[in-house]
Amino acid sequence: MTASGIAEHAVETFAARERQRFLEQNPKSVALAERARHSLFGGVPMHWMADWSTPCPLFVERAQGARFHDVDGHEYIDFCLGDTGSMFGHSPAPIARALAEQAGNGLTTMLPGEDAVVAGELLAGRFGLPYWQVTATATDANRYVLRWARAITGRKVLLVFDGCYHGTVDDVMVRHRDGRTVHRSGLVGQAHDLTRYSRSIPFNDIAALEAALAQGDVCALLCEPAMTNIGMVLPEPGFLQKCRELTRRYGSLLIVDETHTISTGIGGCTKLWGLDPDFFVLGKPIAGGVPCGVFGCSAAMADAMSQARRHASEHSHGHSGMGTTLSANALAMHCMRANLEQVMTQAAYDHMLPLAARLAEGFRGLIGKHGLQWSVTELGARCEFQFCPQPPKTGAEAEAAFHDDLQMALHLYLINRGILITPFHNMTLCCPDTSEADADRLIATLDEALTELLAIPGARE
Structure with missing residues (x-):
């Protein structure tokens, strides 16, 4: 049995x-x-x-x-x-129309159009964060936000919950075993020791959360409001509010990944539960099935990002390590606008x-x-x-x-x-x-x- x-x-x-x-x-x-x-x-x-x-x-x-x-x-x-x-749903009518409309008007140009402006306004209005960036996937969005978090705080360690799902970002491929952070089993071709700059703790464990943050080296807590990939696990009452309180107390940022939990409501758990993150990530459904991801940030984070970018470019032109030539392409932007206006209602x-x-x-x-x-x-x-x-x-x-x-x-x-x-x-x-x-x-x-x-x-x- x-x-x-x-x-x-x-x-x-x-x-x-x-x-x-x-x-x-x-x-x-x-x-x-x-x-x-x-x-x-x-x-x-x-x-x-x-x-x-x-x-x-x-x-x-x-x-x-x-x-x-x-x-x-x-x-x-x-x-x-x-x-x-x-x-x-598969191929919602507004998305099918958007695909046809954009098909003859250019698919990718490395330049913005009006769709980008409208989509940014819709995202800000819906999720309550004023500034947005567009990526090819949620994995990319998480990877880029992690770069920003490390640049802003000057810290290197990422904190995640055991069994988390944030796409294929290397830094999240860790688990919590017997009080230690270890590599996720089945990980192929991993060259670097992820446990050096990633820390994993149990979900819903406030004591473990505070102990991890109190070390003073955590740039950010990257979390799903509810775990959805290891099997669904809901937060205990007050746990997410404690996450926000403790990250602020110990100088770490809070990144909320709602790629799956957006199923909760039109503003996700972030709006429903008043999570007030520094960064917000969303992928998969945001453009109606067309590959696309986004991340939003608070005004304070936008200022800090600008400062970090200036600092990184002081002595050379450089490269931020973020973005691909297909990020925010014209096709994805047109579909995202249609999805926000007509589908994700x-x-x-x-x-x-x-x-x-x-x-x-x-x-x-x-x-x-x-x-x-x-x-x-x-x-x-x-x-x-x-x-x-x-x-x-x-x-x-x-x-x-x-x-x-x-x-x-x-x-x-x-x-x-x-x-x-x-x-x-x-x-x-x-x-x-x-x-x-x-x-x-x-x-x-x-x-x-x-x-x-x-x-x-x-x-x-």
């Missing part, structure tokens, strides 16, 4: 049956996977695309709204939505949030019905069921609740019946095109999966 309450042999029996079903009903995906093996490393354009629960990659033909179709003609309800990259959130609550309630009902010691965590338009009796409070607790084989078996069952949820954990996201019927179908299908799994002899031994 595992911590999930379901025997391993039952999970494997269940999964084997579902793997066979996938192979039988997806011959074109199977053929494409074999063909791709000869030209793409791992048979996919990015290696992690092969890490899903399917026995071979599922190849997509087209996507629209809350649905996509695979090359074998199957339709899927999508609760993954590009892991937030398509948070407001209060009306969209008013539709999405109640559906996520409906899903969460449905998950709780299934857990009770099947007598499982699992829990559910909610955050805005997303929710997750986790294989632990109480919602986790730290990244370590969330990770301890993982049961990869069970999770992948349940995901594959759903995929085989036309439903996709976020891989690697059990998170769902609702978009403006998701319907109550879609949510109800996910609950009903998961109910069928659990019923069949638990009917295997010895599943509860």
Whole structure:
């Protein structure tokens, strides 16, 4: 018996049956996977695309709204939505129009247009920070903000929470183990000792937070308002306010990364919870699915950035180490403006949030019905069921609740019946095109999966 309450042999029996079903009903995906093996490393354009629960990659033909179709003609309800990259649905009509409008007017020029001005004004009005910069991704935004934080404070150490997600910034690839900061397992090709200038502590641990900041060498705390990649972990009451208080007390900056938590509301957790960060980062959904990221800063930080830039350029022309030629390109700016004006609206959130609550309630009902010691965590338009009796409070607790084989078996069952949820954990996201019927179908299908799994002899031994 595992911590999930379901025997391993039952999970494997269940999964084997579902793997066979996938192979039988997806011959074109199977053929494409074999063909791709000869030209793409791992048979996919990015290696992690092969890490899903399917026995071979599922190849997509087209996507629209809350649905996509695979090359074998199957339709899927999508609760993954590009892991937030398509948070407001696939190819929203205003974004499709913006792409067509800009296609013949230049894609990248290294110069701004009116769209940049309008987008900056919209960002400032929505998130409460007066000054903005545009990047290609949230990873870039985090990397550049970290450079600014180190330049402004004159300190080198970055503080992060154990299990955090901030893209592929090298400095965040650390974990907290036995009271020490260590490299994240599975890290490939790491040449430098990240623990020299990065420090990892448990989420929701005020004592550890103050002890880390009190050393006086932390340039910034980079954090998600709620953890979303190690499994969803919500902040304890008052914890984020303590983060703001203690960073100020010890002369460190507060960077809030809302790339995932923007699902909470139109101004994110920053506005909803009054977080008052020095820097704010957002990526993935900001341009409606077109690659783009942004970071905003307070007026005080803008002044400090100007001073840091002047200091760095006193003796030479130099290079800031920030920005690429595709940053803030004309196509992304036009799409971001359209997204902020027409897609990422209060009306969209008013539709999405109640559906996520409906899903969460449905998950709780299934857990009770099947007598499982699992829990559910909610955050805005997303929710997750986790294989632990109480919602986790730290990244370590969330990770301890993982049961990869069970999770992948349940995901594959759903995929085989036309439903996709976020891989690697059990998170769902609702978009403006998701319907109550879609949510109800996910609950009903998961109910069928659990019923069949638990009917295997010895599943509860």
